Amino acid sequence: MSAAGAMLRLWTRLDVRLALVVVISMGVLSAVLVVLQGQQVQRQKDAMTQWQSLNLARYIADRQAEPMVNERGDFRPDALANIAMYVSMIQPSLEIYLLDTQGAIVQHSLPKPGPQIKQVKLWDVRDLLGSATPRLPIYGDDPHRPESANLVSVAGLPNNAQPLGYLYVVLRGEQARLLQQKEAEASQRVVVWGAGLLAVALAAGVIVATQTIITRRLRLLAEQLQDFWQPEGQPPPGTVGKGDEIDRVTDAADELQQRVRQQFQRLEDNDRMRRELVSNVSHDLHTPLANIQGYVETMLLRGDQLTPDTREQYLRTTLHHCQRLGRRVAELFELSKLESGQTQAQLEPFCIAELLNDVVQHQQMAARQAGITLRLTDDSDRNVCVVADIGLIERVLQNLVDNALRHTPRDGLVELTVSVEGNRVRVRVNDSGCGIAEQDLPHIFERYWTTRMTAADATQPSISSGLGLAIVRRILELHGSSIHVRSALQSGTEFSFALPAAG
Numbered sequence: 001m002s003a004a005g006a007m008l009r010l011w012t013r014l015d016v017r018l019a020l021v022v023v024i025s026m027g028v029l030s031a032v033l034v035v036l037q038g039q040q041v042q043r044q045k046d047a048m049t050q051w052q053s054l055n056l057a058r059y060i061a062d063r064q065a066e067p068m069v070n071e072r073g074d075f076r077p078d079a080l081a082n083i084a085m086y087v088s089m090i091q092p093s094l095e096i097y098l099l100d101t102q103g104a105i106v107q108h109s110l111p112k113p114g115p116q117i118k119q120v121k122l123w124d125v126r127d128l129l130g131s132a133t134p135r136l137p138i139y140g141d142d143p144h145r146p147e148s149a150n151l152v153s154v155a156g157l158p159n160n161a162q163p164l165g166y167l168y169v170v171l172r173g174e175q176a177r178l179l180q181q182k183e184a185e186a187s188q189r190v191v192v193w194g195a196g197l198l199a200v201a202l203a204a205g206v207i208v209a210t211q212t213i214i215t216r217r218l219r220l221l222a223e224q225l226q227d228f229w230q231p232e233g234q235p236p237p238g239t240v241g242k243g244d245e246i247d248r249v250t251d252a253a254d255e256l257q258q259r260v261r262q263q264f265q266r267l268e269d270n271d272r273m274r275r276e277l278v279s280n281v282s283h284d285l286h287t288p289l290a291n292i293q294g295y296v297e298t299m300l301l302r303g304d305q306l307t308p309d310t311r312e313q314y315l316r317t318t319l320h321h322c323q324r325l326g327r328r329v330a331e332l333f334e335l336s337k338l339e340s341g342q343t344q345a346q347l348e349p350f351c352i353a354e355l356l357n358d359v360v361q362h363q364q365m366a367a368r369q370a371g372i373t374l375r376l377t378d379d380s381d382r383n384v385c386v387v388a389d390i391g392l393i394e395r396v397l398q399n400l401v402d403n404a405l406r407h408t409p410r411d412g413l414v415e416l417t418v419s420v421e422g423n424r425v426r427v428r429v430n431d432s433g434c435g436i437a438e439q440d441l442p443h444i445f446e447r448y449w450t451t452r453m454t455a456a457d458a459t460q461p462s463i464s465s466g467l468g469l470a471i472v473r474r475i476l477e478l479h480g481s482s483i484h485v486r487s488a489l490q491s492g493t494e495f496s497f498a499l500p501a502a503g
Contacts, residue, residue, distance in 0.1 A: 018215075022207045030199035046137035049171060050151045054128070054136075057155035057169045060087075060096070068098065069157045073164040075106050084109035095144060095170040101163060105143060115143030120168060128154045129163075142170055218249065225252035285328060288321035295321075328467075345389040345478045349502035352425055353382040355390060356416045359397040363405065371410035374401070380418040385502035386425045392475045393499070397429070399468040400495050404431035407493070424498040431494075436487040444485065445473045 060083060061068065068079040075098055087094050087109065098107040103120040120141045127134040139149035151171040156163030225248070295318045299311065306314070337343045356376050367374035386393075397416075404414045408431045417428040436444060473483050476497050487493035 019207045023203050026199055026203035026207075043137055046139075046151055050136045050138065050153070053151075053153050053169075053171050054134075055153070055155075056094075056171070057153040057167045060169070061155045061157055061167045067158055068167070069165045071164070073100070075165060080107045080109055093171075093173040095173045097143060097168040097170070098157075099166040099168050101165060103166075106165070108143065110144060117141065117143050117146045122154075122166070124149075125152055125154050128152070129156060129160050140168075140170075144170070144173070218246070222248040222252070225249060225256075285325060288325040288328075291321045292318050292325075343392075343478070345392060345475075347387050347389060347479075349385045349387050350390050351382075352384060352386045352393075352427065352499070353380055353418050355394055356380075356397060356418060356427070359394065359401055360416060363398070363401050366402075367405055367414065370405055370408075372405055372408050372412045372414055374405070374414045375416070377415050377417045380416070381420055381425075382418070384418060384420055384425050386499040387502045388479055388499050392478065396472050396475050396497070397427075399472050400429040403468055404429055404433065404493070404495075407431065408433035420501065421498065423501050425501050426496055426498045428494055428496040430492060432492045435489045435491045435493055436485070437489055441485055441487060445469045445483065 064079075064083075066076060069075050079098060080096060083096060087096060094109075096109040097105050097115070097120070099120055099122070100106055103122040105115055105118055105120065108115055120143065125138055125140040128138055137151060140152035140154070142148060142150035153169040153171060155167045157165040157167055295314045299306065299314055303311070353376070360374055360376050363374055401414065401416070408414055412432045414429070414431045417430070419426050419428075469483075472495075476483050479499060481497050481499060484496050485493065486496075
């Protein structure tokens with residue numbers, strides 16, 4: 001088995017597919033949980049950092065020798081000059097801003113080009129001003145990086161009760177942010193990848209083991225059903241390489257259901273055919289048996305009164321009916337073997353013209369007694385060979401010729417023809433008999449089908465087609481061929497079939 005075939009077979013296993021889906025889901029879930037946990041840990045760190053520096057802005061404002069803002073709300077021009085230098089020496093990551101009562105930035109400690117925004121939203125940090133125990137962390141605008149919030153400390157100037165301005169301290173400046181980002185990325189890579197791989201590995205082991213145990217019986221059931229449908233080691237159609245165990249079990253159940261329905265239908269058809277066969281056989285055998293019984297009883301009752309010629313006539317008639325009865329019984333056995341599959345065609349090459357000539361010679365005496373000309377046409381190809389079962393094809397020809405002789409009047413003609421049509425050889429049996437009505441042509445190959453073969457005389461009794469043509473059709477079906485008929489009333493009949501040419 002190729003690597004691609006092995007992978008395909010592995011992929012169709014239900015436990016493998018379920019394990020893969022669950023492992024991927026667990027991996028994604030683990031990564032999400034790790035990220036959320038990391039964010040929660042970061043918030044806890046931020047809360048601790050902000051708590052430690054919560055009163056930093058108030059401490060800086062209260063330590064100034066001169067107020068940063070006067071009673072009219074004007075800020076001293078050099079209010080941040082000394083503070084910025086002092087703070088940069090102690091903690092370079094801090095960034096300090098002076099805001100008016102609306103949050104507009106009046107002064108800042110940033111180097112050029114300065115802040116990216118002109119106003120800070122004081123509403124976001126109101127809890128830092130009005131609550132003694134705010135719920136940390138609280139994030140405010142970062143004028144240096146307006147796209148992200150930052151930890152801040154805020155104090156009202158000169159106090160929080162009646163502020164004329166605000167001292168706004170960003171606790172995690174640019175340098176601290178970059179350093180923290182690198183540490184967080186490194187820590188996250190280790191945590192996410194480590195925890196994710198561990199979770200995936202554990203999930204894979206547990207899920208595969210559990211699902212293998214759970215689906216093992218289902219897989220065994222699928223294999224048993226699959227083996228049940230395998231004839232001579234061949235996989236059943238529609239169940240191999242298609243889906244997982246559930247798909248294969250479903251397909252096998254559908255096929256089994258269809259097979260059971262076919263079997264029930266076949267049983268019903270066989271029962272119907274059996275009843276029809278018994279009825280037809282009883283009707284077909286009743287006439288010769290009744291005739292035989294009548295003639296025998298007549299000879300027993302009136303034997304002394306019969307002349308030798310009459311007695312001989314009765315005996316010949318009785319023999320004729322016995323022979324007819326024997327032929328019907330033989331045909332029944334023959335058709336039964338053909339339809340049960342007991343008869344198989346043994347194919348071999350042979351000259352079809354020689355076989356036709358043998359059949360003509362065998363039936364020549366019967367044709368002469370009936371006053372009918374029976375011959376193989378001069379334009380027939382006498383050297384062509386076919387591949388078929390010579391014994392079964394001989395039976396086909398005998399039945400067709402016998403049928404033609406029985407339905408051809410005296411001074412009539414029955415001809416056999418052989419011709420080549422590409423890689424097939426066509427055999428035709430033509431007669432100048434009474435013909436068959438167009439509406440009757442589809443039924444003449446049915447067993448014991450009966451019709452008025454000569455509709456011109458409505459008083460003529462119905463003639464039974466017997467089993468001969470049914471045997472012909474079944475034998476040709478064994479050869480992968482079919483029988484064709486062309487006929488019209490009072491215009492004769494032509495039966496033809498084709499066999500594969502040899503070589």
